[in-house]
Amino acid sequence: MENTIELKNVSYKRNQRVILENINLAVQKGTTIGLLGENGAGKTTLMRSIAGIAKGARGTIKIKNEAGIVERKALVSYTDSLDGFSRGTKIADIVEFYSLVYTDFSNDKYRELSDFLDFGSDQQKLGELSKGMKEKLVISLTLARRASVYLLDEPFEGIDSMTRKKIVNSLIQWKSSEAVMVISDHYITEIAGLLDEVAIIKDDKLIAQEKAEKIREQGKSIEDFYEGLYEKGVQTDDELSKNE
Amino acid sequence: MKFTDDVPIYRQIEQYIAGEIISGCIQPGQQLPSVRQLALQFSVNTNTVQRALREMIIENILESRRGRGNFVTTDQDIIEKQRQKLIYQSLVAMYSQLHALNISDAKIKECLDDFLIKRRSENGKHDRTKKCLL
Numbered sequence: 001m002e003n004t005i006e007l008k009n010v011s012y013k014r015n016q017r018v019i020l021e022n023i024n025l026a027v028q029k030g031t032t033i034g035l036l037g038e039n040g041a042g043k044t045t046l047m048r049s050i051a052g053i054a055k056g057a058r059g060t061i062k063i064k065n066e067a068g069i070v071e072r073k074a075l076v077s078y079t080d081s082l083d084g085f086s087r088g089t090k091i092a093d094i095v096e097f098y099s100l101v102y103t104d105f106s107n108d109k110y111r112e113l114s115d116f117l118d119f120g121s122d123q124q125k126l127g128e129l130s131k132g133m134k135e136k137l138v139i140s141l142t143l144a145r146r147a148s149v150y151l152l153d154e155p156f157e158g159i160d161s162m163t164r165k166k167i168v169n170s171l172i173q174w175k176s177s178e179a180v181m182v183i184s185d186h187y188i189t190e191i192a193g194l195l196d197e198v199a200i201i202k203d204d205k206l207i208a209q210e211k212a213e214k215i216r217e218q219g220k221s222i223e224d225f226y227e228g229l230y231e232k233g234v235q236t237d238d239e240l241s242k243n244e
Numbered sequence: 245m246k247f248t249d250d251v252p253i254y255r256q257i258e259q260y261i262a263g264e265i266i267s268g269c270i271q272p273g274q275q276l277p278s279v280r281q282l283a284l285q286f287s288v289n290t291n292t293v294q295r296a297l298r299e300m301i302i303e304n305i306l307e308s309r310r311g312r313g314n315f316v317t318t319d320q321d322i323i324e325k326q327r328q329k330l331i332y333q334s335l336v337a338m339y340s341q342l343h344a345l346n347i348s349d350a351k352i353k354e355c356l357d358d359f360l361i362k363r364r365s366e367n368g369k370h371d372r373t374k375k376c377l378l
Contacts, residue, residue, distance in 0.1 A: 169287070197290050216253065220250055223249065
């Protein structure tokens with residue numbers, strides 16, 4: 001099988017501080033993978049590195065065998081927090097911007113998504129949107145690109161359960177079967193059914209990658225698996241060498 | 245549709261669809277909804293649904309027709325075998341629970357007989373039609 005995402009020995013440092021350490025990750029075509037870890041574990045930095053937004057990562061990052069940042073950016077659709085737009089920007093203008101910047105942005109697909117998620121008129125201003133509505137907008141913009149990889153950075157953070165269900169359904173309905181989707185979260189139960197695999201990141205390291213159904217075959221829930229690794233604590237190399 | 249998170253979801257989907265076939269909600273020869281429709285209904289990803297259907301095709305419960313979708317078998321023997329399997333699984337689950345409470349086989353049989361008699365007399369009061377979800 002073909003790997004859509006391939007990371008080899010990826011490390012990232014900022015101001016002398018290690019944020020990612022020696023990450024190895026391979027994700028096959030069509031996979032939906034949950035990137036789980038506590039706040040500050042390095043999830044966002046990992047996603048931004050894959051997307052080519054966080055520059056300065058060391059090691060190899062390949063998307064469909066492309067290592068260049070420009071090529072990667074063209075293949076990856078990342079949930080932008082839209083912080084670059086002022087609060088007074090109309091939704092319609094953001095959509096216009098997306099369709100100009102991204103050649104794979106489909107206006108039709110955006111319309112379908114925004115109708116389904118139903119966040120109202122595109123004449124609304126960004127600053128007028130509730131948190132849930134803004135997240136729906138971000139999801140619509142992200143999935144409207146015909147990308148090979150979708151990176152959704154905590155799409156359910158602070159979202160009520162009705163909205164969460166709607167977003168989950170939009171992910172099921174609009175992800176193409178070849179695309180890879182990476183969803184980061186620190187709360188797992190509600191999206192467990194969506195995931196083919198989970199990758200767990202702790203203290204800047206990727207400590208596990210496993211198939212969801214394989215975990216369940218051992219009579220464990222993904223939550224058990226995640227909490228087990230977090231609580232018992234997998235000893236990291238540093239801790240091991242300290243004990244010696 | 246709610247799934248238990250500590251049993252493979254594709255197994256639970258298989259059981260669910262088999263249940264719908266045995267109860268007559270889905271008829272022999274009938275076409276199943278598309279993979280994506282099923283995925284939406286179950287709130288799981290399409291790969292998981294595909295895996296469940298693949299297993300059922302291997303077991304000949306479903307028949308895949310190229311470009312047309314998946315159809316329930318018309319072979320009554322296969323459906324009957326599935327019925328026996330589900331009955332057996334339910335009995336095993338019930339038996340092991342009662343057995344764990346240290347209840348004797350004779351007592352279990354006695355209680356089951358009583359239960360069935362009671363149910364029969366109550367039947368008039370209950371709506372026995374099963375709700376079909378697929």
